[in-house]
Amino acid sequence: MAASTPAPQEPAGRSPAPATPSVPSGPSGPGKGGAVVVGASSGIGAALVRRLAGEGWNVAALARRSGELERLARECQGLPGRVFVHVHDTRDVEQVPALFEQIGRQLGPIELGIYAAGVMPKVDRQSYDTAVDLDMLAINFGGCVAWCNVLAGYFRSQRSGLLIGISSIAGDRGRKPNPMYGATKAAMDHYLEALRNRLSEAGVHVCTIKPGYIDTPMTQGLQGLFWLISADEAARRILAAGRAGANVRYVPRRWWFVGTALKSIPSFLFRKLNF
Amino acid sequence: MPRPTARRGVEQAFEYVEGWGMAVGTHARVLRPRSIEELIQCFALARSEGASLGLRGGGISYGDASLTSRGHTLDCSRLQRVLEFDASTGVAVLEPGVTIEQLWKHILPHGYWPRVVSGTMFPTVGGAAAMNIHGKNNYAVGTLGDAILEFDLLLTSGEIRRCSRTQNSELFHAAIGGLGMLGVFTRIVLETKRVYSGDLRVRAATAPNLRSMMEIMEARRGDSDYLVGWIDCFGRGRGLGRGLIHLANYLAPGEDPHPERTLTVEHQELPANILGVFPKSEVWRALSLFGNDPGMRLINRAKYQSGRLEARGKAHLQSHAGFAFLLDYVPNWKWAYGRERGRRAMIQYQTFVPHAAAEGVFTELLERCHRARLVPYLGVFKRHRPDPFWLTHAVDGWSFAMDMKVSPENRERLWKHCAEMTEVVLRAGGRFYFAKDLVLRAGDPERFYPPDRLARFRQLKRELDPESLLETDLWRRAFAPAADRPA
Numbered sequence: 001m002a003a004s005t006p007a008p009q010e011p012a013g014r015s016p017a018p019a020t021p022s023v024p025s026g027p028s029g030p031g032k033g034g035a036v037v038v039g040a041s042s043g044i045g046a047a048l049v050r051r052l053a054g055e056g057w058n059v060a061a062l063a064r065r066s067g068e069l070e071r072l073a074r075e076c077q078g079l080p081g082r083v084f085v086h087v088h089d090t091r092d093v094e095q096v097p098a099l100f101e102q103i104g105r106q107l108g109p110i111e112l113g114i115y116a117a118g119v120m121p122k123v124d125r126q127s128y129d130t131a132v133d134l135d136m137l138a139i140n141f142g143g144c145v146a147w148c149n150v151l152a153g154y155f156r157s158q159r160s161g162l163l164i165g166i167s168s169i170a171g172d173r174g175r176k177p178n179p180m181y182g183a184t185k186a187a188m189d190h191y192l193e194a195l196r197n198r199l200s201e202a203g204v205h206v207c208t209i210k211p212g213y214i215d216t217p218m219t220q221g222l223q224g225l226f227w228l229i230s231a232d233e234a235a236r237r238i239l240a241a242g243r244a245g246a247n248v249r250y251v252p253r254r255w256w257f258v259g260t261a262l263k264s265i266p267s268f269l270f271r272k273l274n275f
Numbered sequence: 276m277p278r279p280t281a282r283r284g285v286e287q288a289f290e291y292v293e294g295w296g297m298a299v300g301t302h303a304r305v306l307r308p309r310s311i312e313e314l315i316q317c318f319a320l321a322r323s324e325g326a327s328l329g330l331r332g333g334g335i336s337y338g339d340a341s342l343t344s345r346g347h348t349l350d351c352s353r354l355q356r357v358l359e360f361d362a363s364t365g366v367a368v369l370e371p372g373v374t375i376e377q378l379w380k381h382i383l384p385h386g387y388w389p390r391v392v393s394g395t396m397f398p399t400v401g402g403a404a405a406m407n408i409h410g411k412n413n414y415a416v417g418t419l420g421d422a423i424l425e426f427d428l429l430l431t432s433g434e435i436r437r438c439s440r441t442q443n444s445e446l447f448h449a450a451i452g453g454l455g456m457l458g459v460f461t462r463i464v465l466e467t468k469r470v471y472s473g474d475l476r477v478r479a480a481t482a483p484n485l486r487s488m489m490e491i492m493e494a495r496r497g498d499s500d501y502l503v504g505w506i507d508c509f510g511r512g513r514g515l516g517r518g519l520i521h522l523a524n525y526l527a528p529g530e531d532p533h534p535e536r537t538l539t540v541e542h543q544e545l546p547a548n549i550l551g552v553f554p555k556s557e558v559w560r561a562l563s564l565f566g567n568d569p570g571m572r573l574i575n576r577a578k579y580q581s582g583r584l585e586a587r588g589k590a591h592l593q594s595h596a597g598f599a600f601l602l603d604y605v606p607n608w609k610w611a612y613g614r615e616r617g618r619r620a621m622i623q624y625q626t627f628v629p630h631a632a633a634e635g636v637f638t639e640l641l642e643r644c645h646r647a648r649l650v651p652y653l654g655v656f657k658r659h660r661p662d663p664f665w666l667t668h669a670v671d672g673w674s675f676a677m678d679m680k681v682s683p684e685n686r687e688r689l690w691k692h693c694a695e696m697t698e699v700v701l702r703a704g705g706r707f708y709f710a711k712d713l714v715l716r717a718g719d720p721e722r723f724y725p726p727d728r729l730a731r732f733r734q735l736k737r738e739l740d741p742e743s744l745l746e747t748d749l750w751r752r753a754f755a756p757a758a759d760r761p762a
Binding site: 097100101104105108109150153154157158159160201203 | 288289293614
């Protein structure tokens, strides 16, 4: 765990007693506060961190690769918001509550949580490898559940917050190339929708993002990409969608047509198609 | 994929912990033990981290009684088993996290109702005992503490002390109403009341001013099982303190032709919809249109006028839950004050004044509210009687609870206004109730407890909790020993 800047730790100690003002100030209200981005080392996640820090948010950036994180922290120096980096493997779900508390004490009130961690290992058409698939499930979906659960409880308790999950258009249909990748994203869609419905009474919004082709390490080397946009442009659109209260948003939006078309193809035809 | 393991140790989460009135809150780690062993683990954990623990039950105290901004929150609501209920005597043995809701739903089908309930059914019995809550029958049956026969108190050392009026009697009277500062209730033995119907007979009466309200209530307290006054705080001049009184009585055996039907949970349930279709969970949004001075003036006036019609009518039957849990009618009604965290909120300023001084004091408080243009949106008036608990709020007299809106603009002014009112109340020998309070300052409680009462309580705390592991923001604000108090 490497913080780029020393963390201002809120003491939990018993003594010395704080100076109690006679008029207790109200708790800090919602506003530009802290943001947590899980899966921040590259691609959309890193672009989101840069953009949020540029807007003045204090951001906790989490990822597996410390080198990438430190580079990101260096890039963000001088931006209005501070970036705190944490090395974290989303498969280590047991770490999540304690790490989240540490982040909460660092950032102050958290108003934005983004789950952007995801892997799409290259899977051979004839491969049915349980180890690879379950690993993907743990990173893409297990980690999502662990982080969204702590964020959901926190946001509900403070009656404010925006939770954004980066899913994928790949979750719209069960396609041949990578069954588990699509399945993890479909699971995310379902899970996030339920959270959205659960949390709406508390004034908390949950936004599901379905990116199309984004120019990131994940799409490098893939053939036949079209409508490609940069990660930074995707980050801009993702934040705009979340803030606008979008429930499910394709990024860029024209992918909605693709998603809708895909979903409407009958199964007996869909299985003949080669993608 | 690593196998997700079952949770180890005490359930915990980092959350926003808020006073019910929303005017104060803090982000804190919340520990949710499910057993005495886990409670002891929480003590060990706090000790190892040098953190204090603030006890919390349902989180229904309006102010900072269940908050700690300098430690962890120890939420006891998962200790929620009804351990025993004897249907022949009505004695219930409860874990501290059992809510009043759980309790009445458990005992009503056997023909019992809790002796003392608050205006909402969501407090836990442990929290209610720590605050020694009262109901609309305080003048007749006392506080919750008066209905407790015995309890077990877990000390921070891990020792459990059984307390009753005959065993550890001093601790019995100190821990009930002891603000959760001496230990954690782990088992509470509570006496409940035999009832012969699920309904109460309810009458209404109007009072054109405060004096008349007090006269009616005083005249009727001998023959009423419950009495509560509602005051339209916008009334002025000759109508100052005008309002509506509700009087209720239990039904005698045989009076209810169908007790088997009324003594059911279904008969008690508050309807989920208004006019059958409009969900009550959304009503606060409509109410929030009136969450301002003109709106509340209008609502109070409308309620007063409709009350006059109601008072002309005959007595009617109303379920126990319908009569008792007025605050639960509109879910989340407090959001009508605004639900933007920390900016919009409410406080309830409740004062307890001895009978002889009450009319003068409450008249002055209301006049001060008008002069300060800080008129309470809701006023509730009740009769009380003293009780033997160390930190009790109860007096032989009256309480007046005023709901006040808090906004960023009025916050400072409101606190100053309350401090001025507090001076009036203290000079008249009045008291305060810490399930509600958020405005008293260090030194204020000394002025209304008998001499040495607080010193004895602090001494007892030093004996039972020498590390001061149990602390809340309330304790630090109003009770901390003078030596520990910030300058």
